[in-house]
Structure formats: structure tokens, C-alpha cells
Amino acid sequence: MMLEFPAVRGIQAGREYYVAMCPLSIVHKLFLFTDAALDPTLRAQRQLNRGRLPEMVRYLVENRDSYVFSALTASIDGEAKFTPTEGANGQLGVLRVPMASRIIINDGQHRQAAIQAALAEAPELGDETIAVVLFHDRGLERCQQMFADLNRYAVRPSRSLSVLYDHRDDQALLAKLVLSQLPEMAELVEMERSSLSPRSKPLFTLSAIYTATAALLSDLEIEGSEERAAAAARFWGKVASQFPQWEEVRRGELTAGAVRDGFIHSHGVVLHALGRVGNALLKRKPEKQDRLNRLASLDWRREAPIWDGRAIVAGRLAKNHQSVILTANVIKSHFGLALTAEEQTLEDAFGREARAA
Template identity: 70%
Template sequence: MKTILEFPSVRGIQAGREYYVSMCPLGHVPKIFTFTDEALEPELRAQRQLNKGRVPEIVRYLVENPASYVFSAITASIDGDATFTPHPGDDHHGVLRVNLNDSRIILNDGQHRRAAIASALVESPALADETIAVVLFHDRGLERCQQMFADLNRYGVRPSRSLSVLYDHRDDQALVAKLVIGQVDGLNGLVEMEKSSLSPRSKALVTLSALYTATAALLQDVDLDGVDARATTAAGFWEHVAGQFPQWTQVREGELSSGQLRETHIHAHGVALHALGRVGNTLLRRGESFAALNGLNGLDWRREASDWDGRAVVANRMTKSHQAVLLTAAAIKTRLGVPLSAEEQMFETALARENA
């Protein structure tokens, strides 16, 4: 006996070929849509291997945001028998019937969403009745499926990290970073909100993504209740920091270009902001005031200064690796009389050994 799967669909045309757009209950997604064999060589598959490390994050997103999650359409190819029957008098709307006895519906795009849906349904069965949009193509063989995968991913561009932070209203750290910008006069007009890198002619001094990272380091494991309290504390810190760098004011007032300052001083770079966040974190966790930061303007922040060689500057180039952040933080802390963390001390000892 034939097992027929019916998709109420809208029929469209792309490149002279029919395709179909339908809706599928989430509860049916793991049963209907399959992968090609992951054990096959890449040239024999129609898609990338499933990265299982990505799935728990997507599951958490689904389960924790049941009233606001958004999933884009998944795209699949029907490998086998399928027939579209239009409604009377309407060539575009109808029913797509797939014979499951001799057909498979293989995902071209959306395998991680499919795996996440399967796991999320275990934690939240109520999701089963919700739907996801599905775009279905009639399979033209492995070569066509592989080309579809390449085409679907050809022009996908991941948004910049700054733009992701700007548009994220769920992440408390993103909310804090954006609140800080509005509360710190010293950062007014100096933050690039969209891009995660700065051109030499940019009027901005720091990126939102760099401020986000540095502020997260500042507040890590600090016991403050709520976004507003965390933002107020962070704003106080960054206002204090900005007050130590008169060049920031010069950039804001147009007396000095951001590019010129970034070319000559490290405190206009993300690695230094992140390191400063670590300094502030130590002060907060020790219950100390930000008065220790008053010594910042006494440091030599020029890129050629020996204090930063092998730390923020390696082979005459700025670097923002984890090691660079820790070593830069260690140098600042040492000058300000702030204790080093165990990890910072480990890297500091290793650097001293290298330079001996």
C-alpha cells in the first residue's frame, strides 16, 4: 500500500523549474526530512556534515524563547515520485503529493535546524504543533543537489558582530553595552555601531563589538542585580577610563582623527579595551573604587613603547589574541598596583622566561 504525504503548497518557477512552498509542523520535521549519509565522502554527499556542537545552542534558543523565536525556511529536494495537483481554477495553489514508499525528502539547507527541532521537541513537546516554512524542489540527481547547496550558501554573509550586538535584545550583555554608550559622555560619537573593524578614515574610535567584549570582561562574576545596575556600574568605569585619555576628547571634537590615534597609541584598540575591562573586573571583585585608574594617563600608551612589545604589539603589529589581552592586562595592573589573576601571572612568567 502506498504511503502518500500531502503538502498544501504554492507553486512557483525559478530558472524554468517548478518549486513548491509549504508549511510543516515542527513535530513532523524529524520524521519527514532526512540527511544524506554522513559517512559518505564529501563528493558523494549533497550537503556538509552535521556539526553537532552547534545543535545545543539552537535547542536552547528554541526552548528559552517559545514566544519570540524565529526560524527561516528550510530547503529540501524530493528524491522520487511527487505530483502537484492544482486547485480548480488556480494554477499556483494546490497539493503536492509525495509517495514515501519510493521517495526521500533530503535537506539541502537546514540540517542543523532539523537536528535542533528534534532535540527541542523532547524538552518542549508543545512545539510540535508550530510550523516552519519549507521550500521543496523535485530532485534532479546528486549533481543538481550539490549545486543547489553551493548556490544557497554562495552569497550568505554573516552580519558583523557589532550589528549582531546592536540588534540583539535578548542578550543582557548586549543590552548593557548599548546602555553604556548612552550614559558615558566620554564615548559620545566614538562608537561604531555597525561594523566590527574601523577604516583609517572612520570617525569612530571603538566598535560596539569591542566595547561589548570589554564590558563583559569588566562585569564577569560581579554580583550586580539586573541590567540597569550592571550598566550603571560599567558606565562609571568607562567614564573614568575615558577621562584618563585626553586624546579621546580630541577625536570626539575633531582635533585629532581616529586613524591617527589608532596608528600611534594602543588604548584606541580592542585589545587594550579588553585588558582594561579585566583591570576593572579585579577592582570590582575586590570591592575597590576606580581611583586606581587615575594612574592610567601616566602610562606610555604609544605603540612603540617597550611595555607593549610582545603583548599588544607582536612583530610591530597589533594583536588581539587571548594571550595578548592577558599580557596587556598584566602590564597595566602591574603599573597600577593591581593584583594579577593566576592566568595572567602564568602568561607573565612565561613571557619573562622567553625574554630572559
């Protein structure tokens, strides 16, 4: 028995390879995945991380009209024959693979597993196809080398760039909508990178604005994206008015590097903390945002003792859940806001450690 694939033939490194279209309904039946229980030296792929699958399955099922899955890459371990179609310059044809041959996935095992799971929820996806790049190679060593080569230069996009190009995530859309209403602040935002070099001109990253705005609007009963964006824009506008250095950077009177070196108020940990504080204000009464006028009276210098062990840990800006809460605690206390149970627990632990030091 033969498997037959309409395919396009190409050449890489002097070897033939083929690009075929495979129905989603048979992807899980055709391609092998080596047993994760095997020693890594006897496998040609990473272990399947099943924790990744629910999100991938949800993406497929919820975006049936717009999902995109990149090609699988597999090796044919056994016989295979390509028969060109007449008049196609030898490039188009049919690839025939005996059932006795093995087709082993080199890249895409999580996509394969997600497709199989998604078909249980949306069987109609089975009639759609995915591209498969097939190499005719034999042996474990070659398969392992292919896996290493395929992943050698793989680089995930920065968080900021992912937010910028994401048109499905409501929080990403909201962050961009907020900045569209704050054009002067938007001038200070790095849209592509999620880290800032000492000489970079922006003060903030888009990923930091995304995280801080999500914290600001968490669990707030504000209906509609326009209304939520307007509430966030009002908040960040008031915050910006308390930090004259931000405007001085925008006008070119100060460098962004000098502000980041000397003050902490433009760093991600503080923006996130401000988002938490703003959330507490908005949950009480929006008009209580006048307390934001007290921001300017806090000592935002990097070396100020109040930030040591909170935003600053071992001389460096920290960005973890505990640092965000401990930083927010200082601001909330300065505003006369009560701490939540979690915030008070962390504050008590911080106090005990400080007394013991």
C-alpha cells in the same frame, strides 16, 4: 501512499518549486540527511556539527513565544505532482509526493536536528510549523550544485551588528545601556562593523565595548541591569578622562585613524584588558577606581617597548586571550594590583621567552 502538502507554486530558472508548511513534529521523519561517514563527493550537504545543536535547542526551548527559524530547503528525488486549487491562478494547491520518493535537505540540516532534539524537551512545539522550500530535482550532482548555490553568498552579520540587534542577550543589552549613559563616548562607536578601516571616523566598535564591558562586570555582585550599567558607565567615563585623544577625536581636532595608528588605547585588546583591570578594582573596593588616574602616566604609544610581545606581536595589534592578559598585567602592575595565578603564569612564561630571545 502519498505525502500531501498544502503549497504555493513558483518558478525559478524555468523550474517549478513549492513552498509548504510542515509541522515540526514530522520534520525529522520526512527529510533525509545523507550519512556523514560517506565521502564528501557522495554527499550533498556538510557534515552535521553536533556541537552546534545544544545552543540551537536551548534557543528554541527558552524562546517558545518569540523564536524564529528560517525555511528549510529540500529536493524531491522522485515523483511529485502539484494539483492547483480552483480559482487560485494555479499558484495555490496541494503537492503530492509518493512515499517512495526521497526528500533530501539541501540547507537546514542543523535546524532539522535541533527541532528533533527540542521536541524531546518541549513536545508542544510539535504543533507549530516551519516553511519548507521544495525543488523537484533528481540526482546527486544537482543536489550538490544547489548546496553550493544556496551558500555561495551567505555572509554572517558582523559581531557589532549582531550585538546591536540582539534584544535577548543580557550582555548586549548592557553594552547598549552603558553607551546610552555615555553619549559622548557613544559618538565614537561603530555600531555595525567589527573592524575599522584607516579612514573610519569611530574609534571603537560596539563588539569591542561589548567584550570589554562583559570582562569588567564578570562575577561582580551587582544586582539589576540599571545598577550594573551605571557601574560600567562610571568606569568607562573615568577611563575616557585619562585619554584626551578620545575627546579630541570627538571634537574633530584629531582623526580617529591618526589616534589608532599612533596609540593603542582605543584598540580592542586594550579595552578588553582595561575591563579585566577594572574588574579587579571593583572586586576590591569601588573607590579604588581612583587608581585609574594613573592610566595617563603609562606610555600608550604604539611603538612603546612595554607593549611589544603583549598588545603588539610582530608589529601588529594582537587580539587573543594571551595578549589581553599580558596587556592587563602591565596596567595592573602599574596600579600596584596583584596578578592572579593565571596572569602570573603567563607573565613568567613571557619573561622566560624575552630572556631567551
